[in-house]
Amino acid sequence: MAVFELIVCIIAAVVLSSFLSRFIPKVSTPLVQIVLGVIVTYLPFFPDTSLDPELFMVLFIAPLLYLEAHEIDKSALLKTLKLSLSLAIGLAIVTMVAVGFILHAVWPSITLAAALALGAALGPTDAVAVSSLGREASLTQRQRSLLKGESLFNDASGIVGFQFALAAAFTGTFAVGEAAGEFVVSFIGGTIFGLIVGTLANWVFETVRSLGWETTTTRILMELFLPFLLYLGAEEFHVSGILAVVAAGLFTRFDRTGVGPNVARTNIVSASVWGVLSFSLNGAVFILLGMQLPWAMQASWSDPFISNNMLIGVILLVTGVVIALRFVWVAAMLRIARDINTGQRRKMTPERWRSAAVMTFGGPKGTITLSLMFTIPYYLASGVPFPMRDELLFIASGVIVLTLLLANFLLPLLAPNRGKDPAAAMVPITIDVLRATVEELTGRITPENRRAVLVVIDLYTKRISRLKQRIGESDPHGLEQLQIEALHWEKEFVRDRLADIKAHPDADEATQELNVEACERMLDQIMNTLRHTATDPTAGHAVSQIRGRGRMLQRRLNNLAKRTISKIRRTTPLVSEDQIFARTREIQVEAIHHVIDRLVDEMGLDTYNTEHCSALLLDYRRAEASLQARPNMSGSAAAIAQIEEVKKESYGIELSVIQDMFEAGDINRAQMRSLRRNIYVMQVDADSGI
Incomplete structure (x- = not known):
């Protein structure tokens, strides 16, 4: 039960971090999640439990590496393959050795094998953390590809090196020749195992789809099951499960061919599930980091045999070593690398030095490093506690936090985002498409579909409002002016109705008095509202207020005189207050219909x-619904079905508007495809009921 409560706390913190990150975009999501992890630890209902290190490796590392390998741009990876492998293997090994020997020399209590394990764990970078940084930083496509490729390959090299160093620390023995042989077997064997399983997976996916056996549920479950099968199967054959996962991820295609709503629905759901899983697993790791920090800090900080200054100094030293080695290595690779066009080596210009700095701070430590440190056993093979385990975890956590902070605040300075955000640039175009769709829907309103079309128009208005808020173009003053104008339309309607009643009096004196009284009360309400909402202080406003209040007072005095005379004569009034109230509601509904038609x-x-008109339409429709009786359930069901049909029709209108804009030259082909893609997703949703 404690493990279940721990999982619930982690999931809740991950969900909360996704909301908080929207309000503080300049702070990376991993940093927000680390802070939340620290806060959750101090909550009274937080369970006191821990996860098994081996379970942690399988649960988090396998699916994250598999997804990272599968989604990487293969063509971009090939272009930067040499540099990526240089960073992933060469720099990872140098970092492992340098950190290991320096840490052991500075702090002899940490064995060389344990220090080497820490150095190996600090080799992998976390490209996911960089991609989740604020939008202030702008990396080139080549830099992003290089960072992703490095992150993919150094995960494997760092994990393999960590496992061998940890084995030496666990057993206390380390044979170089035997370790080298095991490394080669594990490396090659894991790669071959991953390629074989990846080939079988491709065949299974294609066969199941071609035979028509595939369903959305079975397909998603097979995809999710594959990385765990790869890791556990490779470990059973005593080869690297990490390399098996990476190799299969690069080779597996996840067949997305075929035509039909079922195929489209499966592909969309697959992408969505993997997106949610990736964010959740990455978020859970950083939440766990935040949860682990107080415990690790308290255990080390309160130890009388360990200097707190030593802890802080070692964290700064290790961070400095890692960053310095990375900067020197990246600069050397840029100097040695030959130009693709000329084949000549280029000199280091200030721009290239800046690029080296960007690549240095663009590789913070994160998910893989922490996951590896969690796998350190609590006890050695002899049964004694693992020496300095808390301190090693504390050092790794400190380095992760420092590198994330440096990436978060230095990258925007080194690579400022001077250009426009592509997603933000599409917002005005999308708004234009939605406005045109609303105008087209307005022209298709009939008495039969009136309510359904207005509901769909309101949905489009809300989409436009959300998009305008993203780019800071909301106009509350314009909506306020339209609301005042609508009140004037109501006033004109009621005045015309009152004039018509007086010009054509009813034969029944009671009916005549009822209609006049209801109209006059409506006018009093509208005029009183207008007096309170008027914002124009120009001449005549005060006089208008005085005249309006005088007319309202005069009508009330007349009504009071009538009722007083009726009581004196011991007679009942021609009409009761209940009748006046009911008739006033009827005229109010008619006035609302008049305003809706005008809108x-x-x-x-x-x-x-357009969106102001639509928003005000919603307000008047709500007022109408509150004044009229509620529809029955069958009517509601029919209305819902009609709304869905109008929504499907609106998608077709959107597509035609996009095509017209493209043919007119208002948007380019890439923008057209982006806009269409969103509509296709909504169409599949409507047709298939995702």
Whole structure:
């Protein structure tokens, strides 16, 4: 039960971090998650438990590496393969050796094997952490490809090196020749195992789909099951499970061919599930890092035999060694690498030195490093506690936090995002498409589909409002002016109705008095609202207020006189208050219908903002619903079905608007594809019921 409570706390913190990151975009999501992990630890209901290190490796490392290998751009990876392998293997080995020997020399209590294990764990970088940094930093496509390729390959090399160093620390013996032989067997064997399983997986996926046996559920479950099968199967054959996962991830295709709603639905759900899983696993690791920090800090900080200054100094020293080695290595690779076009080596210019700095701080430590440190056993083979385990974990955590902080705050300075965000650049175009769709829907309103179309128009209005908020173009003043104008439309309608009643009096005196009284009360309400919402302080406003209040007072005095005379004569009034109230509601509904019609007409013109008209339509429809009786359940079901049909029709309108904009030259082909892709997703959702 304690493990279940721990998982619930982690998931809740990950969900909360996704919301908080929207409000602080300049702070990377991993940093937010680390802070949340620290906070969760101090909550009274937080369970006191820990995860098995081996379970942690299988649960987090296998699916994350598999997804990272599968989604990497293969063509971009090939272009930067030499540099990526240089960083992933060469720099990882140098970092492992340098950190190991320096740490052991500075702090002899840490054995050389344990220090080498820490150095190996600090080799892998976390490209996911960089991609989740604020939008202030701008990396080139080559830099992103290089960082992702390095992160993919150095995960494997770092983990293999860590496992051998940890084995030496665990057993206390380390034979170089035997270790080298085991390394080669593990490396080659894991790669071959991954390629074989990846080939079989491709065949299984294609065969199941071609035979028509595939369903969305079975396909997603097979994809999710594959990385765990790869890791556990490779470990059973005593080869590297990490390399098996990476090799299979690079080779597995996840067949996405075929035509039909089922294929489309499966592909969309697959991408969504893997996206959620990736964010959740990465977030869980950083939440666990935050949870582990207080415990590791307390255990080491309160130890009287360990100097706190030594702890802080070692963290700064190890971080400095890692960053310095990385900067020197990247600069050397840039100097040695030949130009693709000329084949000549290029000199280091200030721009290239800046690029080396970007690549240095663009490789912070994160998920893999922490996951590896969690796998350190609590006891050695002899049964004694693993020496300095808390301190090693504390040092690794400190280095992770420092490198993340440096990446978060130095990358925007080294690579400022001077260009426009592509996603933000698409917002105005999307708004134009949605506005055109709303205008087209307005022209298709009939008495039969009126309510359904207005509901769909309201949905489009909300989408436009959300998009405008993203780019800071909301206009509350314009909506306020339209609301005041709508009140004037109500006033004109009621005035015309009152004039018509007085010009054509009813034969029944009671009905005549009822209609007049209801209209006058409606006018009093509208005029009183207008007096409170008027914002124009120009001349005549005060006089208008005085006149309005005088007319309202005069009508109330007349009504009071009528009722007083009726009581004196011991007679009942022609109409009761209940009748007046009911008739007032009827006229109010008629006035609302009149305003709704005016708003629908205005949506086809350029006088007022389209989304303002739609938003006000929603307000008046809500007022109408509160004044009228609720529809029955069968009517509601029919209305929902009609709304869904209108939504499907609106998607077709959007596609035609996009095509017209492309043919007119308002958008390019890439923008057209991006806009269409979103609509296709909504169409599949509507047709298949995702």
